[in-house]
Amino acid sequence: MSEKKVKNYTAEFKESAVKLAVESDKPVTETAQELGVNANTLHTWITKYHRHKVANQPRKNDEHVYDEVKRLRKELKILKEEHAILKKAAGLLCKRKSLKFQFIKDNQERFSITAMCRVMSVSTTGFYDWCSRPESNRSQEDRALKADIRVIHEKHRQRYGERRIKDDLADQGKNVSRQRISRLMKEEGIVCKTKRKFKATTDSRHNKPVAENLLNRNFKREQPNEAYAGDITYIRTREGWLYLSVFIDLHSRAVVGWSMRDRMTASLVTDSLVMAMWKRRPTEGLLVHSDRGSQYVSESYQKLLKENGFICSMSRKGNCWDNAVAESFFHTLKAELVHHEDFQTREEAKQAVFEYIEVYYNRQRKHSGNGYLAPFKYEQKIAEAA
Structure with a gap:
C-alpha cells in the first residue's frame, strides 16, 4: 500500500x-x-x-457607544443617498442649472429634493422657482429628441454613436446637427460601446531557445499529473492590472496551481508551478505546456522544470489554439466573474479569483469535458473506479 x-x-x-x-x-x-x-x-x-x-488592535472605550453608532448610521444613510445621486448625475455637475433642475425634477420620487440640491450645488428656492416657469419650445424639442436618441441607441444594442444616430433621425425626417446630438447624449449619459482595452501577456520578442510543441493539441489525458497547461491573463482593477498565472491538469481541467501579482515576472509562473507541485506531487516525466512568453523561457522557470524532471512543451509562435485549454479557462473566468465586477483594489480582485478557483471552479462548477462533473469530483470518480 x-x-x-x-x-x-x-x-x-x-x-x-x-x-x-x-x-x-x-x-x-x-x-x-x-x-x-x-x-x-x-x-x-x-x-x-x-x-x-x-x-494587537487597541480596544475602543465602551462609553457612549450607542450614541456613536446612532450618529454613524445617520451619517451613513446620508452618504449612501449622496453617493447614489452622484452616481446617477455625475455628468451634470458642471452643466448649466436648468439641466440640474431637470434632473432633480425627474428624480424627486427617488431622492429627497434637499439632498439633490445639496449635491448639485443649487438652492431649493431656485429649484422651485424654475418649476413654476413654463417650459421653452427648445427645451421641449430637446426632451423629445432625447427620447428618440435613446430608442435608437437601445435598438442597436448601444453600438451607435452620434454619426449613425444622426442618419437614423434623418431617415425619420428629423434633421439634427451632430453637435446637438452629442450634447443631448452627454446630458443623458448615453455612450456607445467600445472595445475593451487589450493587454498583451505574451512577450515572445526574445532570442532565448524555445521548446517544441510536444503536446501537439492532445488535450485528453487518462490519468492526473500527466500533463499541465499554463498561461497568464490580466484582470482590470481601479489600482491597475492584476496578473494571474495558472497551471491546469489536462486530465480533469482542475486548476492545480495559481499565483497573482501586479507584475508579469518569472516568479509569477514559477510560484504557480510550485503551488501545483506542493499540492499534487507530480513525478518525473510530467509534460508542462505553455506559450513562448519570456516568463516561460526564463532561467528560473527552466531550472525548476529541469530539477524536477519535467518535460517542457511550448506553443507555436502566434498560435493560441495550441494552448486552448488555458485560453478556455480564462474566457470562463472572465465571462462568469471578472466582467461582472468593478474591482477597486488588486486585493479585492485577488480574493474573488481565489474563491472562484478554489471553492467554485475546482469543486462545484460542472465541466462538459468531464461528463458534467466538477474537476475534483471527476478525479475522485476515476480514482474510485480504478
Whole structure:
C-alpha cells in the first residue's frame, strides 16, 4: 500500500484561505471542506495569520457607544443617498442649472429634493422657482429628441454613436446637427460601446531557445499529473492590472496551481508551478505546456522544470489554439466573474479569483469535458473506479 501524499500549501494560498474563512458567514469547518483542507489545519492558519493581528488592535472605550453608532448610521444613510445621486448625475455637475433642475425634477420620487440640491450645488428656492416657469419650445424639442436618441441607441444594442444616430433621425425626417446630438447624449449619459482595452501577456520578442510543441493539441489525458497547461491573463482593477498565472491538469481541467501579482515576472509562473507541485506531487516525466512568453523561457522557470524532471512543451509562435485549454479557462473566468465586477483594489480582485478557483471552479462548477462533473469530483470518480 502506497504512502498517503502530504499536501503542502504556499503562504499565498494560506493567507487567502484565512481571509475567506474569517470574512465568510459560513463555519470554518464548512469553508475548510470547500477548500479541501483539514479543518484543524485551517484553524491553525487562522491563529497564525489573523488572530495575532486582531489581538494587537487597541480596544475602543465602551462609553457612549450607542450614541456613536446612532450618529454613524445617520451619517451613513446620508452618504449612501449622496453617493447614489452622484452616481446617477455625475455628468451634470458642471452643466448649466436648468439641466440640474431637470434632473432633480425627474428624480424627486427617488431622492429627497434637499439632498439633490445639496449635491448639485443649487438652492431649493431656485429649484422651485424654475418649476413654476413654463417650459421653452427648445427645451421641449430637446426632451423629445432625447427620447428618440435613446430608442435608437437601445435598438442597436448601444453600438451607435452620434454619426449613425444622426442618419437614423434623418431617415425619420428629423434633421439634427451632430453637435446637438452629442450634447443631448452627454446630458443623458448615453455612450456607445467600445472595445475593451487589450493587454498583451505574451512577450515572445526574445532570442532565448524555445521548446517544441510536444503536446501537439492532445488535450485528453487518462490519468492526473500527466500533463499541465499554463498561461497568464490580466484582470482590470481601479489600482491597475492584476496578473494571474495558472497551471491546469489536462486530465480533469482542475486548476492545480495559481499565483497573482501586479507584475508579469518569472516568479509569477514559477510560484504557480510550485503551488501545483506542493499540492499534487507530480513525478518525473510530467509534460508542462505553455506559450513562448519570456516568463516561460526564463532561467528560473527552466531550472525548476529541469530539477524536477519535467518535460517542457511550448506553443507555436502566434498560435493560441495550441494552448486552448488555458485560453478556455480564462474566457470562463472572465465571462462568469471578472466582467461582472468593478474591482477597486488588486486585493479585492485577488480574493474573488481565489474563491472562484478554489471553492467554485475546482469543486462545484460542472465541466462538459468531464461528463458534467466538477474537476475534483471527476478525479475522485476515476480514482474510485480504478
